[in-house]
Amino acid sequence: MARVIAIANQKGGVGKTTTAINLSACLAERNRKVLAIDIDPQGNTSSGLGIDKNKLKNSVYQMIIGECTLEECLVHTAIKNLDVLPSNVNLAGAEIELIGIEGREYILKKEVDKIRDDYDFILIDCPPSLNTLTVNAMTTADTVLVPIQCEFYALEGLTQLIHTINLVKQRLNPRLEMEGVVFTMFDARTNLSLQVVENVKSNLKQNIYKTIIPRNVRLAEAPSHGLPINLYDPKSAGAEGYRQLAIEVIEKDDAEMYEKNDISEIKYRNKKKH
Template identity: 75%
Template sequence: MGRIIAIANQKGGVGKTTTAINLSACLVEEGKKVLTIDMDPQGNTTSGLGVEKSDLENTVYELMLGECTIRKSMVQTEIENLYLIPSNVNLAGAEIELLGIDEKEYILKNEVDYIQDDFDFIIIDCPPSLNMLTINAMTTANTILVPIQCEYYALEGLSQLIHTINLVQTRLNPSLEMEGVVFTMYDARTNLSLQVVENVKSNLNTTIYKTIIPRNIRLAEAPSHGLPINLYDGKSAGAESYRLLAKEVIEREED
């Protein structure tokens, strides 16, 4: 049965999408079959995996509204064994359209249940807000992975996210666990990055991944080419870091 990891943080610009794309691709590199679900109306994971957002007949929007099956919403990316349920701007209206629908917190989970056994990992990229799309991701997921940018306000909003995770655990998905925290955009030249890491370690009672993702120009360039970092520049520091993160994620599953 596939392990489902939601990548969530209501702050934007912390590396959620970068982590969703590159963790997925590096898990495939490790021989895993992966489905990535883009739950962000911006659709950056979709375009970052080389899928043209404007050409799509079915997306996660149609899936959420019951207009297509989960298998019809999936596309095969250019990377063998990496599949995607894409997103585009239409998803922004889903929140309103789901009003009044029974069990709307479980729409995604009920669909994913059909195909969970087909994959080793299902990675869900959440939008940068704590809305119904994020709640659907959390009711579907086994664990939540939280990227934290190494910057001064890193902990701001994190308590709100953890409160939401706890609420979902209590009311909607009792088996949900915290996968852990991964630090992103680490700059070894600044004392601030080091201070943020130490601050989070001392304030958060949760698993912290050993792998730290550096601030890396090749990581920033890769999405504009529609490629994950391991294919865009496999020897870059960003690629090496995401490979290490993928190995850690696999090891955690085996523990």
């Protein structure tokens, strides 16, 4: 059964979509079956994985309002082991259309539960706001991964995000946990980046991934070519960073499987590697 990770931060420009695109691709590169779900109306994860979001017949929007099934909007990408549920600007209307709908917080979960056994990891790219779409992602997810940019206002809004995660856990999804924090756009040439990392580590009582994603020109260029960084420039610092993050995510997942003593799942996954 898939581990479902929502990638969220209501602060924009922190590398959330970059992480969704490239972590998905690097997990797929390691022979994990991955589904990337784009529930951001900007649709940048979709276009960053080579999908023309303006020519979609069906998208997450049509699925959420009940006009199509999950299978009808699923896109099999050219990247081995990686599928996408794409979105576009139409999704911006979902917030209004869902007003008054009973159980609207669980619409995405009901659809995703049908295909969880088909994947090892399901990653959800959330919009940069705490709205109904983000709540849907959190009711669907097992954990929330929070990218934090290495800048002065790194911790701004993070307290509110953690509060929201705790509220969802208490009222809507008891199994929801913090996957952890990943630092992005790290510039080793500046003291500020180092100070931010140390500040967050000393103030945040959460799992912090060892991998730090560097500020990298090739990472910024890759989406315009519709490619993840491990295909656009496999030897770049950005590609290496997301490969290391994928390894950490896999190791964390395997460790939790062992902790739960889910031996059959571990054997199944190990068999798939070879």
